[in-house]
Amino acid sequence: MIRIMCRYADGQVEMDAPLERLADLLKEAGNVVWVDMQGRSNSQHERILADVFHFHPLAIEDALKDSHVPKLDDYGTYLYLVFHIVALGAEPMDIDTQEIDVFLGPNYLVTLHEDVRRSIERLWNAEHHVEVGLARGPAMLLYELLDAQIDNFIPLIDAFEEELERLGDDIFRIDQEQRELLNRLLTAKSSALRLVRILAPQRELLGRLSTGEYRVVPSQVRLYYRDIYDHLMRLASLADSMRDLASSTIETHLALVNNRMNEVMKLLTMVSTIFIPLSFLAGVYGMNFEHMPELEIWWFYPLIWGVFLSIALTMLWIFRRKKWL
Known part of the structure; x- marks a missing residue:
């Protein structure tokens, strides 16, 4: 136009x-x-x-x-x-x-x-x-x-x-x-x-x-x-x-x-760190050997659970003290 x-x-x-x-x-x-x-x-x-x-x-x-x-x-x-x-x-x-x-x-x-x-x-x-x-x-x-x-x-x-x-x-x-x-x-x-x-x-x-x-x-x-x-x-x-x-x-x-990703990675790392020793102990006593004397002790099962919880709580305390949590 x-x-x-x-x-x-x-x-x-x-x-x-x-x-x-x-x-x-x-x-x-x-x-x-x-x-x-x-x-x-x-x-x-x-x-x-x-x-x-x-x-x-x-x-x-x-x-x-x-x-x-x-x-x-x-x-x-x-x-x-x-x-x-x-x-x-x-x-x-x-x-x-x-x-x-x-x-x-x-x-x-x-x-x-x-x-x-x-x-x-x-x-x-x-x-x-x-x-x-x-x-x-x-x-x-x-x-x-x-x-x-x-x-x-x-x-x-x-x-x-x-x-x-x-x-x-x-x-x-x-x-x-x-x-x-x-x-x-x-x-x-x-x-x-x-x-x-x-x-x-x-x-x-x-x-x-x-x-x-x-x-x-x-x-x-x-x-x-x-x-x-x-x-x-x-x-x-x-x-x-x-x-x-x-x-x-x-x-x-x-x-x-990136900061949020680092927080996620830190949390996953802490979880992995806590479960590494637990997995080690569970792996040891999950071995199928005939002569394993701890298997015959009745109070050893609750003791293992006590060790598990102690390790986890101790690591959480360390993480908090270092201000990672």
Whole structure:
């Protein structure tokens, strides 16, 4: 789906302008155009980017393919940006990432994304662009879009942090299923690492936009990009802290598992140690020899049991004295 919104020089805003008029709308002085391409990339998208906007073939190729890291390329008269947004996946600690490709020109903004984005839908109304949005130029509209995406990171990171705290409590529960807990911890670490890999380059991207490096970004808009950059700095720091927290939680979990295993092995060793001398005595008097004088003594059976109990109690006393129990 391709949507076109145009704000004319007289302040009128037209939504869903015909695709056939796109080239003329871009040429008219004073017009500001927003083209939103939603869905999987196809030949029509490629044709518009190449024949109408005359973007560089490398930029078009990158825009029509997913799985790029966040980046910013300067082509002189326009900028090409790759920005990533995140959302919680099906599992509590799993995150889903999606790419938004953006072309920013002097009088136009082109956005490409596969799924419906709520932040874009909120801005896709004529009333908003009468005084703000397109009225303040495409660079300011891009700021509004990026600011809305950054705001979506905050509840996600808060939920992520709460789940990490719950996992930190669960590792001390003996009845917790160890394999399931370890899987959740590994998912948390992987998701935290993905957040760092997304936020760190996007922080640098916004840092470059907030400088005077690009002529398509007016000087009065750079301050707004600086504000987003500050937000991303804080979010990237939080994501990095959560990655460290997830790693330390895994290490603590593995240390606790090893400690519990050592306790089990210590108990089994003590039980084996207690029964070794008992087994020796039982083995001796279980031998089938005809001349074994103790077998003729009536009180020898209860004496053997007394020896058994004495050995076991003596070893338990030794273990407790050495604080092994």
